Amino acid sequence: MIRSRRFWEQRTLHPVARLLLIAAVVVLVGVAVGFIVASGEFTRLDLLAIAFYAGLAAFAWRPSTAAYIVMLISSIGVVFTGSGGDLLELAIALSLVTATCVAWVIIAHVVLLGALSAYVATSSSTLTQGGIYAIAGIAVIAFLAGLAFRLVAARETILLAERERVEQDLEAIAREEQERIADELHDGIAHDLTLILFHARALPKQPDDAARQLSLTTIEDSAEQALQSIQSLLSLMRDTATEGPESHPTRYDGNVVEAISSLGALLNDAGIPTRVTAPRTPLSVTPAAERVLTETAIEAVTNIMKHAPRSQSASIDILEHGDAMELVVTNLAPSSTTPSDSPASGRGLKRARQRLAQNHGELESVQMSDGWTLRATVPAPVDETH
Structure with missing residues (x-):
């Protein structure tokens, strides 16, 4: 499944996951606003944080656009502020990118994360010693979490497609059964009923007793044949043999x-x-x-x-x-x-x-x-x- 091209197509978040993501973003924005109010000032770091959270929220509707926003804002934060927090946020966002975006966007995100990690490692930063390994570990965990969500979504898609196929098969079987019953009605009964109707209409106009007797005999025989055909039809509908003499659908x-x-x-x-x-x-x-x-x-x-x-x-x-x-x-x-x-x-x-x-x-x-x-x-x- 993982090797198939269809597996790595763009996917939307599950409605429940979408609600959880929006709730998490609302909480993060609320925390950021609280810090802003507590400090009494609004800095560019605060602006980048709110923009980053807006990018996360966009994963609920536009995964690719959200991935571009997150990568752009994180790059700005790392390059111009040297903040290891932006790098950490970029690593965590890899889970959403892996769960929703196409393969080349995931690759671009990983490459950007690696390049920014190398930049931070070779320049002065706020990361503690060994912090770069923590970023790498978080990125791996985020990637695996996103992959797990993608597997669950792919499996659900397969199950839905299988259920639709089964429903179509059942509908086809039902239509085939209806056609079989219609065939039995037409072939086994319509012919005999036509004979009964024809001779019943002709009976009052018959010129002699011999002709009337012929019509009566035909009506009797056709009625008996129609009854046997109905028994055959009931057997077909019940899928079991009816009691009584064996029926013959046609003479x-x-x-x-x-x-x-x-x-x-x-x-x-x-x-x-x-x-x-x-x-x-x-x-x-x-x-x-x-x-x-x-x-x-x-x-x-x-x-x-x-x-x-x-x-x-x-x-x-x-x-x-x-x-x-x-x-x-x-x-x-x-x-x-x-x-x-x-x-x-x-x-x-x-x-x-x-x-x-x-x-x-x-x-x-x-x-x-x-x-x-x-x-x-x-x-x-x-x-x-x-």
């Missing part, structure tokens, strides 16, 4: 081809004629990419039923392009549909775009004059056998 746990076939049948049952095409051979994509294609198809179909329930037709296609796999979902909307009803918009597709990006894929939504088209593309794995 499309198979591959993407099976999923789009089920989704096509769902749209057909909802009265939207839908064409589904997919390769007969297994898809050459990773399980993660296939899962995100399935999620994108679910989102697109849900949006069609939610935002364009009167669509004239729809299509869901899986296309292979050699180095990529493409999911294309298209719906033909009636001319009365407004752009705000676009099934190619919403937060769900934004999340799908993010998930595709994590798998190096892309999502494109295009609004046309007679409908909307969504294209989700993921790269096929590179064949490393060649």
